[in-house]
Amino acid sequence: MNFLSLICRFVPPYKGQMILNILFNLLSTVLSLFSFAAIIPVLRILFGLTKIDSSPVDLSRVTGLQESIAALRTNMYCLLNDQIAVQGAGFVLLCLGAFLVLTTGLKCASAWLANYFMVPIRTGVLRDLRKQLYDKVLSLPMGYFTEARRGDVISRMTNDVNEVEASIMSALDILFKDPIMILVYLLTLFVVSWQLTLFVLLLMPVAVFLIGRIGRSLKRASKHGQEQNAEILSSIDETLLGLRVVKGFNAQSKLRARFLNLINATRVTFNKINRRYYLAHPLSEFLGTVLIAVILWFGGLLILSDHATIDAATFIYYLVIFYSIINPSKDLSKASYGIRRGMASLERIDTILNTSSNISEPAQPLPVVFEQTIELHDVSFGYQPDRSVLKHIDLKLPKGKTIALVGQSGSGKTTLTDLVPRFYDPSDGQVTIDGVDIRRFTTHDLRSIMGIVCQEPILFNDTVYNNITFGVDTSLPAPVGLTWQQAVEQAARIANAHEFIETMPDGYNTVIGDRGSRLSGGQRQRLSIARAILKNPPVLILDEATSALDTESERLVQEALEHLMKDRTTLVVAHRLSTIRHADLICVMHEGEIVERGTHEQLYALGGYYTKLVDMQQ
Numbered sequence: 001m002n003f004l005s006l007i008c009r010f011v012p013p014y015k016g017q018m019i020l021n022i023l024f025n026l027l028s029t030v031l032s033l034f035s036f037a038a039i040i041p042v043l044r045i046l047f048g049l050t051k052i053d054s055s056p057v058d059l060s061r062v063t064g065l066q067e068s069i070a071a072l073r074t075n076m077y078c079l080l081n082d083q084i085a086v087q088g089a090g091f092v093l094l095c096l097g098a099f100l101v102l103t104t105g106l107k108c109a110s111a112w113l114a115n116y117f118m119v120p121i122r123t124g125v126l127r128d129l130r131k132q133l134y135d136k137v138l139s140l141p142m143g144y145f146t147e148a149r150r151g152d153v154i155s156r157m158t159n160d161v162n163e164v165e166a167s168i169m170s171a172l173d174i175l176f177k178d179p180i181m182i183l184v185y186l187l188t189l190f191v192v193s194w195q196l197t198l199f200v201l202l203l204m205p206v207a208v209f210l211i212g213r214i215g216r217s218l219k220r221a222s223k224h225g226q227e228q229n230a231e232i233l234s235s236i237d238e239t240l241l242g243l244r245v246v247k248g249f250n251a252q253s254k255l256r257a258r259f260l261n262l263i264n265a266t267r268v269t270f271n272k273i274n275r276r277y278y279l280a281h282p283l284s285e286f287l288g289t290v291l292i293a294v295i296l297w298f299g300g301l302l303i304l305s306d307h308a309t310i311d312a313a314t315f316i317y318y319l320v321i322f323y324s325i326i327n328p329s330k331d332l333s334k335a336s337y338g339i340r341r342g343m344a345s346l347e348r349i350d351t352i353l354n355t356s357s358n359i360s361e362p363a364q365p366l367p368v369v370f371e372q373t374i375e376l377h378d379v380s381f382g383y384q385p386d387r388s389v390l391k392h393i394d395l396k397l398p399k400g401k402t403i404a405l406v407g408q409s410g411s412g413k414t415t416l417t418d419l420v421p422r423f424y425d426p427s428d429g430q431v432t433i434d435g436v437d438i439r440r441f442t443t444h445d446l447r448s449i450m451g452i453v454c455q456e457p458i459l460f461n462d463t464v465y466n467n468i469t470f471g472v473d474t475s476l477p478a479p480v481g482l483t484w485q486q487a488v489e490q491a492a493r494i495a496n497a498h499e500f501i502e503t504m505p506d507g508y509n510t511v512i513g514d515r516g517s518r519l520s521g522g523q524r525q526r527l528s529i530a531r532a533i534l535k536n537p538p539v540l541i542l543d544e545a546t547s548a549l550d551t552e553s554e555r556l557v558q559e560a561l562e563h564l565m566k567d568r569t570t571l572v573v574a575h576r577l578s579t580i581r582h583a584d585l586i587c588v589m590h591e592g593e594i595v596e597r598g599t600h601e602q603l604y605a606l607g608g609y610y611t612k613l614v615d616m617q618q
Contacts, residue, residue: 010125010128010129011121011125013124013128014120014121014124014125017117017118017120017121018117018121018176020113020114020117021114021115021117021118021121021176021177022114022176022180024110024111024113024114024117025110025111025114025176025177025180025181026180026184027110028107028108028110028111028114029180029181029184029185030184031103031104031106031107031110032103032104032107032181032324033184033185033188033321034103035099035100035103035104035107114176114177118172118176121172122172125172126161126164126165129161129164129349130157130161132353133156133157133161133349133352133353134157136352136353136355137153137157137352139357140352140355140357141357141358141359141423141424142418142423142424143358143383143424144355144357146383149230149234150234150237151230151231151233151234151235151236151237151238152230152231152233152234153352154233154237155226155229155230155233155234156230156348156349156351156352158233159226159229159230159233159345160226160345160346160348160349161345161349163222163226163342163344163345164342164345164346164349166342167339167342167345175332175335175339177328178328178329178331178332178335179332181324181325181328182325182328182329182332185321185322185324185325186325188321189318189321189322192310192314192317192318192321193299193302193310193314193315193318195302196295196298196299196302196310196318199294199298200291200294200295200322221269221272221273221276222273222340222344222345223344223345223347223348224269225266225269225270225273225344226344226345226348227348228262228265228266228269229266230348231262232259232262232263232266235255235258235259235262239255239259285326291322292319292322292323292326295318295319295322296319299315299318299319302315303315358425359422359423359424359425359443360439361442361443362439362440362441362442365440365441365442365445366436366440366441367441367445368433368441368445368446368448368449369433369434369436370399370433370434370449370538370539370569371399371434372398372399372434373396373397373398373399373433373434374396374397374420374431374432374433374539374569375394375395375396375397375431375432375435376393376394376395376396376416376419376426376429376430376431377394377429377430377431377432378392378393378394378428378429379392379393379394379416379419379426379428379429379430379431380392380393380426380427380428380429381415381419381424381426381427381428382427388427388592389412389415389592390412390415390416390419390426390592390593391591391592391593392429392593393416393429393592393593393594394594395416395587395594397569397571398569398584399538399569400567400568400569401569401570401584401585402565402569402570402572402580402582402583402584402585403570403571403572403583403584403585403586403587404572404573404574404580404583404585404586404587405417405571405572405573405574405587405589406573406574406575406577406580406586406587406588406589406610406613407588407589407590407609407613408590411589411590411591411592412589412591412592413573413589414543414544414573416589417541417543417571417573419431420438420450420539420541420571421443421446421447421450421452421541422438422439422443422446422447425439433446448537449537449538449539450537450539450540450541451471451531451532451535451536451537451539451540451541451564452532452540452541452543453525453528453529453532453540453541453542453543453561453564454528454543454544455543455544457516457521457524457525457527457528458515458528459512459515459516459519459524459527459528460515461511461512461513461514461515462511462512463506463508463509463510463511463512464501464504464507464508464509464510464512464527465485465488465508465509467512467516467527467531468488468491468492468508468527468530468531468534469484469488469531469534470531471531471532471534471535472534472535479536485508487534488508488530488534489508491530491531491533491534492508492526492527492530494530494533494560494563494564495526495527495529495530495533495560495563495564496526496556496559496560497523497526497527497529497530497560500523500526512527522556526556526560529560529561529564530560532564533560533563533564537568538568538569539568539569539570539571540564540565540568540569540570540571541570541571542561542565542570542571542572542573542574543573544573544574544575558579561579576617577600577613577614577617580600581600582600583599583600584599585597585598585599586598586599586600586603586610588603588608588609588610588613590609595608595609596608596609596610
């Protein structure tokens with residue numbers, strides 16, 4: 001991706017501000033040329049060169065650019081001669097100084113206005129990039145996150161976005177301003193002396209080649225550095241999540257050594273990156289000085305030759321303009337380095353943005369109507385093409401019934417439940433609701449009829465109230481006869497959560513900490529059940545909702561689940577078989593297949609897998 005494609009990608013929503021920025025940058029550059037132009041008459045007055053023999057020229061009779069410029073110059077010198085003769089040289093110098101102050105003030109005001117209109121472009125582009133990335137992460141299928149490391153995804157959403165802000169976004173104002181300045185100044189240099197300017201341009205490719213060579217190597221190194229930053233973030237994430245295990249196994253020294261290796265390698269990489277980055281300014285300054293030395297030599301030859309095409313005062317003006325090109329050229333070269341660094345981060349961001357989802361939405365979706373059954377027809381699924389987790393599953397979930405899945409860990413129970421809300425699509429077969437393939441529904445409509453309670457409650461660093469109302473739109477009317485506050489309290493009572501919520505410092509407005517860290521395991525689970533109760537879904541998926549709880553918490557949660565499951569179609573994954581004795585149908589899974597199915601009494605009487613599971617737990 002080059003700079004032009006970058007502009008076409010991010011800037012169009014802000015084209016109004018961009019046009020104003022370019023206009024004011026152009027105005028600032030033109031005004032700087034006028035302010036520099038005051039130097040020539042000042043020098044001619046100081047050196048006594050204002051005398052001119054010719055008379056003023058009638059501009060209406062002049063044709064051609066060169067003749068017009070020569071005529072304007074002659075008329076200006078004639079005017080200076082007249083004013084010096086009438087008012088004196090001191091007065092003319094004072095007027096020229098006032099003109100210089102005025103044009104410089106207007107130039108500075110124009111430069112400020114150009115930056116004023118650049119600010120919303122920078123902040124807006126950064127906001128758009130963050131929004132695109134966040135929306136994409138929300139839309140990606142669950143399968144993406146089984147392959148990608150969470151720390152790497154977080155790094156791309158934080159470190160890489162910050163690098164784009166620091167390099168590409170900060171370079172935008174330079175890139176919108178400096179090329180205009182360089183172009184206008186070059187055109188002026190051609191007008192002043194095309195021979196001298198052409199000679200200078202013949203030397204420019206050498207400088208461009210040297211700067212470009214360093215920039216290309218910088219992009220490769222920057223991409224490697226961002227990958228190392230992602231590894232550091234992953235290591236920190238794993239350490240924080242597993243801190244209890246780390247301390248319990250006295251593994252601090254092992255993790256410390258691994259982390260030290262990571263940060264040392266990253267330090268070496270960024271030493272190389274920053275050293276090359278900081279080479280941009282001195283290298284461009286040195287090359288600019290070389291060019292000025294060459295100009296002084298070649299310009300001196302032009303002035304001292306028998307057929308001089310430029311006088312000394314105009315040559316000094318030429319040098320002032322050329323020197324004015326050096327600073328924007330240095331900024332431009334530094335910005336190009338920054339862009340190459342940022343492009344490496346942008347490529348990592350685009351890896352996420354360009355990821356296609358294998359969960360496609362239907363072009364003409366059907367409304368979700370659930371009146372009879374949810375069925376799995378000869379369903380097979382594998383996270384990898386060569387490994388099947390589920391094999392030829394046939395299962396019917398009648399409306400209002402409770403279906404339980406039991407079996408050893410790794411038998412495919414959770415994977416099967418993930419197919420119903422379409423977190424994954426089956427490799428073979430289909431899942432239907434009342435005979436309609438669920439791929440004919442939008443995922444939003446499909447999941448709107450389902451409530452999910454997981455083994456590990458997913459709560460957010462927010463208030464109790466906001467966590468319970470997470471699955472509903474509180475801008476809509478509350479259930480009939482209730483306010484939303486009353487509906488939340490009612491759901492909490494059914495989930496056996498109201499009592500402990502009332503004892504919290506701010507009740508339902510208490511912030512529960514990161515992932516609900518201020519609550520016990522049973523309290524977190526009861527809040528997640530209250531959330532499902534408030535949503536009031538016709539289909540409920542319970543994934544080992546009580547397996548990680550103590551006996552007292554399990555009793556309270558089980559009571560809450562019984563209230564929740566009443567009159568609902570429920571798919572339950574259970575390790576504790578005592579919680580699903582009264583299920584309408586129990587399916588025993590083994591190595592991705594349903595090997596037994598029936599009620600508790602029927603399965604126990606078979607003396608097979610289920611009997612062994614029950615006996616082991618008893």
